[in-house]
Amino acid sequence: MSTLALAVRDSSTMLRRNLLHARRYPSLTLNLLLTPVMLLLLFVYIFGDVMSAGLGGADRSAYIAYLVPGVLLMTIGSTTIGTAVSVSMDMTEGIIARFRTMAIHRGSVLVGHVVGSVLQSVASVVLVGAVGVAIGFRSTDATALEWLAAFGLLVLFSLALTWIAVGMGLVSPNAEAASNNALPLILLPLLSSAFVPVDGMPGWFQPVAEYQPFTPAIETLRGLLLGTEIGHNGWLAVAWCLGLAVLGYFWSAARFDRDPK
Amino acid sequence: MGEPLMTGLAIAVHGLRKSYGDKVVLDGVDLTVPEGTIFSLLGPNGAGKTTVVKILSTLVTADAGDLRVGGHDLAADPQAVRAAIGVTGQFSAVDGLITGEENMLLMADLHHLSKREGRRVAAELLERFDLAEAAKRPASTYSGGMKRRLDIAMTLVGEPRIIFLDEPTTGLDPRSRHGMWQIIRELVSGGVTVFLTTQYLEEADELADRIAVLHDGGIAAEGTAEELKQIVPGGHVRLRFTDPAGYRSAASALDAASRDDESLVLQVPSDGSQRELRALLDRLDSAGVEADGLTVHTPDLDDVFFALTGGAAVPAQSKETVR
Numbered sequence: 129m130s131t132l133a134l135a136v137r138d139s140s141t142m143l144r145r146n147l148l149h150a151r152r153y154p155s156l157t158l159n160l161l162l163t164p165v166m167l168l169l170l171f172v173y174i175f176g177d178v179m180s181a182g183l184g185g186a187d188r189s190a191y192i193a194y195l196v197p198g199v200l201l202m203t204i205g206s207t208t209i210g211t212a213v214s215v216s217m218d219m220t221e222g223i224i225a226r227f228r229t230m231a232i233h234r235g236s237v238l239v240g241h242v243v244g245s246v247l248q249s250v251a252s253v254v255l256v257g258a259v260g261v262a263i264g265f266r267s268t269d270a271t272a273l274e275w276l277a278a279f280g281l282l283v284l285f286s287l288a289l290t291w292i293a294v295g296m297g298l299v300s301p302n303a304e305a306a307s308n309n310a311l312p313l314i315l316l317p318l319l320s321s322a323f324v325p326v327d328g329m330p331g332w333f334q335p336v337a338e339y340q341p342f343t344p345a346i347e348t349l350r351g352l353l354l355g356t357e358i359g360h361n362g363w364l365a366v367a368w369c370l371g372l373a374v375l376g377y378f379w380s381a382a383r384f385d386r387d388p389k
Numbered sequence: 390m391g392e393p394l395m396t397g398l399a400i401a402v403h404g405l406r407k408s409y410g411d412k413v414v415l416d417g418v419d420l421t422v423p424e425g426t427i428f429s430l431l432g433p434n435g436a437g438k439t440t441v442v443k444i445l446s447t448l449v450t451a452d453a454g455d456l457r458v459g460g461h462d463l464a465a466d467p468q469a470v471r472a473a474i475g476v477t478g479q480f481s482a483v484d485g486l487i488t489g490e491e492n493m494l495l496m497a498d499l500h501h502l503s504k505r506e507g508r509r510v511a512a513e514l515l516e517r518f519d520l521a522e523a524a525k526r527p528a529s530t531y532s533g534g535m536k537r538r539l540d541i542a543m544t545l546v547g548e549p550r551i552i553f554l555d556e557p558t559t560g561l562d563p564r565s566r567h568g569m570w571q572i573i574r575e576l577v578s579g580g581v582t583v584f585l586t587t588q589y590l591e592e593a594d595e596l597a598d599r600i601a602v603l604h605d606g607g608i609a610a611e612g613t614a615e616e617l618k619q620i621v622p623g624g625h626v627r628l629r630f631t632d633p634a635g636y637r638s639a640a641s642a643l644d645a646a647s648r649d650d651e652s653l654v655l656q657v658p659s660d661g662s663q664r665e666l667r668a669l670l671d672r673l674d675s676a677g678v679e680a681d682g683l684t685v686h687t688p689d690l691d692d693v694f695f696a697l698t699g700g701a702a703v704p705a706q707s708k709e710t711v712r
Contacts, residue, residue: 137501138499141495141498141499144498145484145487145495148486148487148491149486149487152486152487152527153486221482221484221485222478222482222483223482223483223484225448225476225478225482226476226478226482226543227499228447228448229446229447229448229471229474229476230471230499230500230547231468231469231471231472232499387448387449387450388448388449
């Protein structure tokens, strides 16, 4: 069997294993969905009128439109915390030592985690998106191509955060440490343009908020779904995604190749 | 795997070294294991038995050494080594979140068996290891013995020619332990080579063709159980007295005996044979003394183990009774 065929076959076996875990124990994935859904409902139904007025909108629906793209990307950040936790738990299991002594494709364990996690992220985004639509979110005149681009962006963003989360999981000695290490993945959206525009933040903080990975992705998604100005955010978002994915990949591969303790 | 094993050796290790930081764990280990035999690595806890297994099973890299497993060089071609071996570690390497059957099918997939072949092999092994009834339950609900059996069953899916068993019976109850021994014997009768680490001397004595004692980073002794037992002079007859006068006259009649004047015990070197025992008893009779207790002590692996690893449990007398 060629190296590529071996890699694909073993990785899909590992993917099946991870999806089986997710199906048997859905509580971790579902718990992680609670945060974005709660924040969505909180900001719409409790703070919605104030926030909407702050944006110069007539009613709550203006803020729903503003909020949903950010919450969708936050959902990805939240789901990948689960990735970090499950990778670190998996590494303490004897089965990983067994995999290392088998003549299988070396990277398949990690690829299985990554692909499984991206699929879970997409499923989570669809669920949270459905909640958004249920409370009144509508895209404005998005073409099929824009929908496709939006979907592509969400997948690419998941892939980038997932590789980073896998690295975080590999360096964490246990599940608690992994969930602490992965905390920035859910804190960063709070410091982005997800809830309030960057313009409304203190001047010294604006550059941080504007150029961190979440803001360009959120602005691009808004542009694609709502027709707002994308500008340089599109390229910034893609650059962040590719950069983080490559960084996370090499970090994770290097950590996984080390001798286990 | 197509490469013929010219040496007839399943495992050949020369000059194996491994340190963790400043701590030297293995300081020049040499050992060879012929194909189709059971080799047991004995050693006290922390001697580095598990490190040897981790290195030979490609889990951890050695600092130095010429290491060949299944005819393949460990450093040059670890993937070929992996294709030839199976490993069952000290802690069960099963996926607790999925069922026993799913664990087996996972192994079948990773060995690239077809769906049908995978199901057949999984069902057969689950049946053989008495796990068919529990096959649909998550492995985390299994008892220690069941987990260990599932672990070995998973190892066998790939039909490895060389199997590493790292303390396979540690923590098992006596019944499960004997079951595991039976499994190991069956493996070898099928031509498989078994590299077994254990801290139970009885286990090595029971199973192994050859035994090596790992101590202080090196092999302190190697041979069959019988050969090892000859290394230490452990065989003696122990005579216990309650009457000091009887003890003294026995001591003067048996000049080869080592004395323990405090507890009135004599130890006479002896191989425990009928002839030697009768000669001993005759001498006691002619001296007109009768011991209050007589026990025959033949050397066992415990003696070898304690003598080689410097354990405190070796009575000082047995060192004096060199034949």
